Amino acid sequence: xxxxxxxxxxxxxxxxxxxxxxxxGEYILEKPATPYNISIPKYFPTQLNIPADxxxxxxxxxxxxxxxxxxxxxxxxSPDSLMSCATCHRQEHGFSVGATSRFNDxxxxxxxxxxxxxxxxxxxxxxxxxxGYTWNGAINNNNNQLGNPDLGVPESQxxxxxxxxxxxxxxxxxxxxIDGSIERTVHAIAQKPMxxxxxxxxFGTEEVTIDRICKAxxxxxxxxxxxxxxxxxxxRGEENLSPDELEGYNLFMTEQGADCFHCHGGAGNxxxxxxxxxxxxxxxxxxxxxxxxxxxxxxxxxGAYKAPTLRNASFRTAxxxxxxxxxxxxxxxxxxxxxxxxxxxxxxxxxLSTQGIQLPQTKLLKLKAFLYTLNDTAFIQNPALGNPxxxxx
Amino acid sequence: xxxxxxxLLCFLFFIFGCEEKxxxxxxxxxxxxxxxxxxxxxxxxxxxxxxxxxxxxxLVDNIQYFISHxxxxxxxxxxxxxxxxxxxxxxxxxxxTQQWNITDALPxxxxxxxxxxxxxxxxxxxxxxxxxxPESMMFWPSNLGGGYHAMKLNGKWQRNDSLINLNIHxxxxxxxxxxxxxxxxxxxxxxxxxxxxxSQASLxxxxxxxxxxxxxxxxxxxxxxxxxxxxxxxxxxICENGVYVFSCK
Numbered sequence: 134x135x136x137x138x139x140x141x142x143x144x145x146x147x148x149x150x151x152x153x154x155x156x157x158g159e160y161i162l163e164k165p166a167t168p169y170n171i172s173i174p175k176y177f178p179t180q181l182n183i184p185a186d187x188x189x190x191x192x193x194x195x196x197x198x199x200x201x202x203x204x205x206x207x208x209x210x211s212p213d214s215l216m217s218c219a220t221c222h223r224q225e226h227g228f229s230v231g232a233t234s235r236f237n238d239x240x241x242x243x244x245x246x247x248x249x250x251x252x253x254x255x256x257x258x259x260x261x262x263x264x265g266y267t268w269n270g271a272i273n274n275n276n277n278q279l280g281n282p283d284l285g286v287p288e289s290q291x292x293x294x295x296x297x298x299x300x301x302x303x304x305x306x307x308x309x310x311i312d313g314s315i316e317r318t319v320h321a322i323a324q325k326p327m328x329x330x331x332x333x334x335x336f337g338t339e340e341v342t343i344d345r346i347c348k349a350x351x352x353x354x355x356x357x358x359x360x361x362x363x364x365x366x367x368x369r370g371e372e373n374l375s376p377d378e379l380e381g382y383n384l385f386m387t388e389q390g391a392d393c394f395h396c397h398g399g400a401g402n403x404x405x406x407x408x409x410x411x412x413x414x415x416x417x418x419x420x421x422x423x424x425x426x427x428x429x430x431x432x433x434x435x436g437a438y439k440a441p442t443l444r445n446a447s448f449r450t451a452x453x454x455x456x457x458x459x460x461x462x463x464x465x466x467x468x469x470x471x472x473x474x475x476x477x478x479x480x481x482x483x484x485l486s487t488q489g490i491q492l493p494q495t496k497l498l499k500l501k502a503f504l505y506t507l508n509d510t511a512f513i514q515n516p517a518l519g520n521p522x523x524x525x526x
Numbered sequence: 527x528x529x530x531x532x533x534l535l536c537f538l539f540f541i542f543g544c545e546e547k548x549x550x551x552x553x554x555x556x557x558x559x560x561x562x563x564x565x566x567x568x569x570x571x572x573x574x575x576x577x578x579x580x581x582x583x584x585l586v587d588n589i590q591y592f593i594s595h596x597x598x599x600x601x602x603x604x605x606x607x608x609x610x611x612x613x614x615x616x617x618x619x620x621x622x623t624q625q626w627n628i629t630d631a632l633p634x635x636x637x638x639x640x641x642x643x644x645x646x647x648x649x650x651x652x653x654x655x656x657x658x659x660p661e662s663m664m665f666w667p668s669n670l671g672g673g674y675h676a677m678k679l680n681g682k683w684q685r686n687d688s689l690i691n692l693n694i695h696x697x698x699x700x701x702x703x704x705x706x707x708x709x710x711x712x713x714x715x716x717x718x719x720x721x722x723x724x725s726q727a728s729l730x731x732x733x734x735x736x737x738x739x740x741x742x743x744x745x746x747x748x749x750x751x752x753x754x755x756x757x758x759x760x761x762x763x764i765c766e767n768g769v770y771v772f773s774c775k
Binding site (some may be wrong): 386 | 572654665688
């Protein structure tokens with residue numbers, strides 16, 4: 134027995150000596166990043182859209198949060214040329230664009246003044262979405278496209294078109310957004326002394342790469358989970374809705390009422406979106422080349438766009454893919470009496486034949502009251518999701 | 527004494543060790559492929575091609591539905607319940623759902639039929655049974671009884687010169703007051719097929735869409751309009767017709 138103990142002690146000493154003789158840094162075991170488990174609200178999906186090569190870690194999320202809010206993501210240093218994800222995805226507006234920003238018509242413009250093709254989608258509960266990202270769902274797990282040579286991005290890894298990571302590099306080179314270059318952004322981030330240690334903690338070494346920037350931001354975005362609205366507390370049995378809110382919910386949930394739930398969910402689908410794509414009868418002339426038919430090639434998808442979540446909708450100031458409506462009131466007015474016929478309207482819009490749901494004003498107000506129960510102020514005001522440069526870390 | 531016990535144990539070991547193991551039945555598996563047709567032709571989506579018994583011209587955009595509690599009928603009358611997955615979801619927009627590879631080990635031999643529930647039985651039709659899409663998107667509003675749609679059949683039909691949206695959605699219905707009734711169909715199809723040991727048999731389950739509107743009830747879109755979730759009479763008629771909708775190949 135003693136023989137074995139001595140043998141291990143000697144072996145350990147030898148290994149220690151050998152290790153100590155190696156050049157500094159090469160064989161130092163890195164502290165692995167700490168796995169992060171998303172807290173899933175009750176009744177939410179349990180299937181998460183997290184790529185196998187980018188698991189969530191405490192350190193990755195922390196780095197991603199800094200990058201999300203860092204104007205140097207633009208690759209520039211001049212104060213009037215800073216731009217980050219948070220420039221358009223503002224927490225106080227449910228991580229969507231808002232009128233208090235410089236983008237007051239719903240479609241923001243990038244550093245060169247060019248407007249984005251579509252309005253800004255809210256970054257909320259995206260970790261539960263497996264139906265594709267952006268208004269037309271072009272960013273999805275089945276898209277094998279790589280890079281964008283027209284914008285100087287090579288057709289190779291890591292420039293996929295599949296997930297939130299992809300949206301980050303696209304934003305950097307999009308002429309209507311940052312209008313920058315991968316190299317310039319990587320250089321600008323690597324130049325800031327605060328970042329190399331954060332990259333090391335998250336990914337093992339201090340190297341700053343576009344792959345790591347995209348992965349870290351995507352990790353942070355996946356933690357933007359909103360599941361504590363008044364309605365959430367209602368379905369968990371923790372709080373009651375008022376009679377008006379309840380009546381509004383019943384209207385929301387019935388075909389003969391407002392029939393919102395087929396596309397926007399409800400208690401059984403508390404994301405308040407199916408993440409699917411519908412032509413909701415806004416137009417009868419279709420000029421946008423980047424609607425859903427751009428992705429599917431199906432003529433029947435003309436004028437179809439993703440149904441956005443209605444969570445925190447009242448904090449937004451731009452609605453529909455082109456931001457044409459500025460308030461919930463305008464949206465309700467549209468659905469009530471301004472539907473437009475075209476052969477491409479989704480079959481679920483069955484109030485089309487009467488140009489809308491045709492509810493009296495009193496009922497519309499109740500519907501609106503219900504929509505306000507989807508506001509999650511704890512999410513909107515959560516300091517842990519706010520700007521780390523100005524808020525508690 | 528120890529020697530005697532050892533000899534006895536060895537003896538018993540040899541006796542039982544040499545006994546032939548009980549022969550396990552040879553088994554195979556089954557794949558069900560879901561096909562959607564209109565009177566023998568493969569359903570062509572989004573195209574105004576079809577006419578039902580009532581004379582309504584219509585098109586189909588998509589169909590989603592559950593089938594559950596499948597049982598296979600053997601030639602000797604014995605019934606084999608599919609246990610690995612009691613509920614299967616089919617979505618014409620999701621090709622992967624249209625092939626169901628059943629992992630149950632099924633005894634080889636001749637089978638004479640397949641029975642199943644179209645939709646969900648009351649015990650299965652409970653709120654929050656499915657929290658993940660696509661099944662979760664089939665939820666049925668709690669104010670209409672809760673649970674899940676048995677089927678969503680979405681399309682359009684022609685009235686005068688316009689296309690009217692059509693939503694044949696089946697789920698829990700209200701018969702009056704707060705009395706709810708579960709709408710589902712019990713389907714029994716006589717069909718002969720064989721399961722062979724160590725191989726996968728294949729069945730085609732064919733939904734003839736026109737049959738939803740044909741018999742025993744002639745279902746006229748003019749009479750029931752676009753949405754029927756709050757119309758128990760319409761849902762009942764659809765379910766009664768549903769018994770004749772499926773065939774097997």
